[in-house]
Amino acid sequence: MVADPDEAGTGGLAGRADELAAVRSLLAGPGPGTVLLTGPAGIGTTALADAVAAGHDGPVHRARGASWEAGRAGGVLAQLTGSTPARWDGGPGGSEPVASAAAVDAADPFAAAGRLAAACPPGTRTLHVVDDAHEADPWSLQVLSTLVRHHPDTPVAVLLVGRPAAATPEVADLLRRAGAEVAVRPLNARAAGTIAATRGVPLGATAADRLARHTAGRPRHVIAVLDALPADAWSDPHVRLPAPPEIATAVRAARAGLSGPALALLDIVAVLDRPGEPDEIAAVTGAAPRDVLGGLAEAARAGLIAPAGSRWGPAAAPADPMVRAAVLDELGPDVVADLRARAGAVVEDPTRRLTLLAGAASGRDAALATELDDRAAVEAREGAWSTVAGLLTESSRLTPDRRLREERLVRAVDALVGSGECRTAEAMIPVVEATRDTPLRGAVLGYLAVLLGRSGEAAGRLSRAWELAGGPDGTAARDPAGAAVVAHRRVLHALARGRGDELVTWADRAIAIAEPDAPAAVESAAIRGLGLAARGRAAEGRQAYEAVADQVHRGAQVQRIAMGRGWLSLVQDELGAARADLESAVPTTELGGSSRISLWALGWLARTRFLAGDWDGALQAVEQGRELAARTGIALLVPLVEWTAAQVHALRDERAPAERAARDAEAVASDYEVVRVPGLLARAHLAEARTDYPAVLRALEPLATAGGTVDEPGWWPWTDVYANALVMVGDPDAADAFLRPHEERAAQRGHRSTLARLGYARGRVLGSLGDHAGAWAAFDSALARIDRLPHRYDRARVRFAYGQTLRRAGKRRDADGMITEARELFDGLGAVAYVRRCDRELKAGGVHAGGRPERAATELTPQERAVAELVVRGVTNREAAAELQVSVKTVQYHLTRIYAKVGVRSRAELAGRLSSSGG
Numbered sequence: 001m002v003a004d005p006d007e008a009g010t011g012g013l014a015g016r017a018d019e020l021a022a023v024r025s026l027l028a029g030p031g032p033g034t035v036l037l038t039g040p041a042g043i044g045t046t047a048l049a050d051a052v053a054a055g056h057d058g059p060v061h062r063a064r065g066a067s068w069e070a071g072r073a074g075g076v077l078a079q080l081t082g083s084t085p086a087r088w089d090g091g092p093g094g095s096e097p098v099a100s101a102a103a104v105d106a107a108d109p110f111a112a113a114g115r116l117a118a119a120c121p122p123g124t125r126t127l128h129v130v131d132d133a134h135e136a137d138p139w140s141l142q143v144l145s146t147l148v149r150h151h152p153d154t155p156v157a158v159l160l161v162g163r164p165a166a167a168t169p170e171v172a173d174l175l176r177r178a179g180a181e182v183a184v185r186p187l188n189a190r191a192a193g194t195i196a197a198t199r200g201v202p203l204g205a206t207a208a209d210r211l212a213r214h215t216a217g218r219p220r221h222v223i224a225v226l227d228a229l230p231a232d233a234w235s236d237p238h239v240r241l242p243a244p245p246e247i248a249t250a251v252r253a254a255r256a257g258l259s260g261p262a263l264a265l266l267d268i269v270a271v272l273d274r275p276g277e278p279d280e281i282a283a284v285t286g287a288a289p290r291d292v293l294g295g296l297a298e299a300a301r302a303g304l305i306a307p308a309g310s311r312w313g314p315a316a317a318p319a320d321p322m323v324r325a326a327v328l329d330e331l332g333p334d335v336v337a338d339l340r341a342r343a344g345a346v347v348e349d350p351t352r353r354l355t356l357l358a359g360a361a362s363g364r365d366a367a368l369a370t371e372l373d374d375r376a377a378v379e380a381r382e383g384a385w386s387t388v389a390g391l392l393t394e395s396s397r398l399t400p401d402r403r404l405r406e407e408r409l410v411r412a413v414d415a416l417v418g419s420g421e422c423r424t425a426e427a428m429i430p431v432v433e434a435t436r437d438t439p440l441r442g443a444v445l446g447y448l449a450v451l452l453g454r455s456g457e458a459a460g461r462l463s464r465a466w467e468l469a470g471g472p473d474g475t476a477a478r479d480p481a482g483a484a485v486v487a488h489r490r491v492l493h494a495l496a497r498g499r500g501d502e503l504v505t506w507a508d509r510a511i512a513i514a515e516p517d518a519p520a521a522v523e524s525a526a527i528r529g530l531g532l533a534a535r536g537r538a539a540e541g542r543q544a545y546e547a548v549a550d551q552v553h554r555g556a557q558v559q560r561i562a563m564g565r566g567w568l569s570l571v572q573d574e575l576g577a578a579r580a581d582l583e584s585a586v587p588t589t590e591l592g593g594s595s596r597i598s599l600w601a602l603g604w605l606a607r608t609r610f611l612a613g614d615w616d617g618a619l620q621a622v623e624q625g626r627e628l629a630a631r632t633g634i635a636l637l638v639p640l641v642e643w644t645a646a647q648v649h650a651l652r653d654e655r656a657p658a659e660r661a662a663r664d665a666e667a668v669a670s671d672y673e674v675v676r677v678p679g680l681l682a683r684a685h686l687a688e689a690r691t692d693y694p695a696v697l698r699a700l701e702p703l704a705t706a707g708g709t710v711d712e713p714g715w716w717p718w719t720d721v722y723a724n725a726l727v728m729v730g731d732p733d734a735a736d737a738f739l740r741p742h743e744e745r746a747a748q749r750g751h752r753s754t755l756a757r758l759g760y761a762r763g764r765v766l767g768s769l770g771d772h773a774g775a776w777a778a779f780d781s782a783l784a785r786i787d788r789l790p791h792r793y794d795r796a797r798v799r800f801a802y803g804q805t806l807r808r809a810g811k812r813r814d815a816d817g818m819i820t821e822a823r824e825l826f827d828g829l830g831a832v833a834y835v836r837r838c839d840r841e842l843k844a845g846g847v848h849a850g851g852r853p854e855r856a857a858t859e860l861t862p863q864e865r866a867v868a869e870l871v872v873r874g875v876t877n878r879e880a881a882a883e884l885q886v887s888v889k890t891v892q893y894h895l896t897r898i899y900a901k902v903g904v905r906s907r908a909e910l911a912g913r914l915s916s917s918g919g
Contacts, residue, residue, distance in 0.1 A: 015191025039184035042218035058124035065135035076140035113146035133162030186217020243326035251326035265295040270327035358394035369398040383556035385418035420595030423633035439469030439482030453670035484514035498673030498708030500534025603640035613792030643678035650689035696725035713751035720757035732768035756786035767805035796825035
């Protein structure tokens with residue numbers, strides 16, 4: 001619908017580092033190459049192409065397609081060469097004039113490509129950039145394609161910037177065949193905020209997110225909206241964002257071309273609060289449903305409506321928020337209010353009806369405000385907190401009484417927190433703090449503090465709220481409704497702290513005080529099973545979930561139950577059941593669930609997929625979690641999400657992303673267990689992957705006295721990592737003492753994966769102490785347990801430890817078989833770091849080398865080769881000893897022999913000698 005003028009100057013390259021690096025990498029590859037840079041109008045492809053051209057080290061030639069020149073063969077090629085189309089007809093020297101475009105079309109593109117290749121100077125790569133390539137003449141694209149395909153030795157690269165969907169079929173086919181494609185993504189909130197800051201408009205996270213969503217993440221439109229609003233308007237979280245002038249002009253022109261019925265339908269679609277069903281639209285306009293479909297199709301062809309689907313049939317909504325804003329601006333507030341009133345009078349859904357009527361009201365309306373409040377209570381019982389927030393916000397706006405207006409606004413903010421929209425709720429803190437000190441006020445601010453990871457603040461606010469609402473023993477509440485809400489928030493506080501006893505106590509209070517179907521009672525019951533399991537009563541926890549699931553069969557509360565039950569299944573090693581529940585708890589669109597619950601589900605889903613060996617799926621869940629956390633501002637769960645990312649990247653030997661994930665996991669400062677423990681584990685996994693076992697111990701030392709669920713089997717897998725590190729640094733006695741209480745607790749609980757993990761650690765200890773028979777028994781028991789579980793990484797881990805211990809005991813052939821199995825498992829997972837360690841173990845064992853023929857005096861033994869490889873990589877003697885499970889003195893002995901054999905005197909000389917000789 002909208003033309004694509006020059007995109008240069010649309011906010012620089014905020015948020016474009018990945019795309020810029022991808023294009024440069026593709027164009028810098030060996031031999032000629034072509035990259036298609038694509039994206040919707042206004043997304044910033046031209047600015048990105050400008051950056052590529054500016055950073056290119058060599059000649060750059062630019063051209064731009066134009067619709068009125070697309071029929072003139074050779075037009076784009078002429079721009080690239082600074083000549084006229086007549087020179088590219090294929091005649092001798094290009095001197096013969098071209099009689100017509102048809103003559104050029106029939107000319108040989110091979111000859112033209114050969115001449116273009118000959119014109120490229122040797123030694124430096126020539127870059128040809130064609131902007132608006134979807135409007136280029138086909139012959140020029142054919143020549144460029146031939147140049148790249150048939151002149152592999154020519155130092156040339158081609159960057160095409162265009163949209164195949166906007167091209168003729170012939171040009172679209174040429175573009176899609178061009179080569180690698182890089183699609184420019186919409187800007188996220190952070191990038192939109194960066195653009196705003198460069199223009200002197202500092203935006204909060206909520207405002208930046210609104211701006212990115214409103215403009216579909218297109219830089220040109222971001223700048224236009226920023227320019228259209230005064231800077232101080234952005235402090236209002238409810239300010240209506242306008243359409244960019246470009247969009248407004250295009251919408252005005254498109255509206256003028258619609259028939260009367262289609263125009264009326266468009267206007268109704270624009271004022272509805274969600275995609276409109278044909279029967280609803282027909283009821284408002286009085287048109288027949290069949291005529292509605294025809295009118296919607298006409299508006300869709302004009303680019304004003306984006307048809308959508310639903311379970312009931314076709315639905316319609318404006319093409320994007322900017323089109324909606326442009327239509328509403330065209331109509332004016334009086335017409336919009338009238339249309340909303342008409343729509344509110346006929347739609348059947350009570351929530352939509354009231355929302356539309358509220359949008360039509362221009363002043364206070366006590367009766368409508370009460371209706372909205374009553375409806376919010378109904379939606380709250382379903383757990384649809386996002387809907388509740390909208391209803392209560394409108395109710396507060398329409399309420400004449402000041403005290404009641406404040407109470408409804410505080411409840412609206414509470415619903416925002418319940419839905420997980422922390423950024424929006426945080427922006428409302430000053431408004432909430434200006435209201436009376438009530439139990440609800442304290443519960444809201446305490447609830448928000450929990451999700452922001454502020455444990456101390458949450459504890460203080462919730463304690464004060466309980467003083468105001470409940471009796472000292474929790475049985476005689478002065479404000480039962482308020483006390484139930486506060487008790488429920490104490491449940492969430494205890495969950496984040498990992499305190500099962502507290503969780504169950506507060507859940508029982510909330511259930512006892514609240515009405516049976518009240519949100520505080522239902523949501524507390526949906527978490528209570530986790531508290532029971534955290535106290536070591538997993539069977540009771542499972543029964544609690546069965547009971548609450550029997551009571552709740554529909555609505556957003558189902559999401560909460562599925563998440564809690566999935567988390568419990570993960571704790572109990574039931575990965576299949578955990579995955580099914582957690583995946584079902586992620587979406588929020590179907591039942592209006594909570595982003596907060598979705599983020600919990602994504603964090604544990606990433607762990608579930610990791611343990612099951614689906615590491616790519618785990619990283620997908622991580623990316624979803626990162627995006628959701630950034631949008632909502634829920635800091636509490638960022639470390640949980642990043643923990644899995646750090647471990648996967650560390651095991652894949654992807655050091656930069658692993659370090660970033662670990663830093664992000666550690667960045668949230670909080671003493672909540674769900675914040676601290678994943679951050680410590682992420683750091684420990686990085687250290688373990690690089691065999692820095694002292695660093696592993698430093699990372700995990702705080703957990704030794706942490707309490708909560710840290711010591712409960714199945715909750716946080718750290719005890720085997722810690723014990724293993726103690727053995728590797730040469731302190732098996734400390735490892736033995738550490739393991740005993742954890743082994744006893746795991747046996748009491750009958751926890752299978754924990755017993756297997758602790759079993760391999762016990763095998764390490766016994767092997768180090770010389771009790772080989774006990775070590776083999778411990779390892780065999782661990783294998784028997786872990787092989788009955790779907791935990792692929794743990795299967796490999798147990799085998800690797802077993803093989804190392806066998807080799808140290810001199811059982812090289814048995815060790816070879818066990819480490820070979822571990823290597824196959826690690827390799828299947830993509831755990832590059834451990835595949836390399838397995839290879840070093842196999843070399844050190846020497847079994848793979850065959851029958852041990854006579855070795856020359858200067859030839860390194862397998863053990864010496866393993867030591868040399870580690871030393872050349874820069875590890876210390878202590879780290880090499882831990883890696884190979886030998887003493888530091890043994891490493892020093894091997895180094896002395898290696899220096900003598902190779903003829904060097906230092907590590908640096910050894911590295912240089914081995915590098916120059918190919919290892």
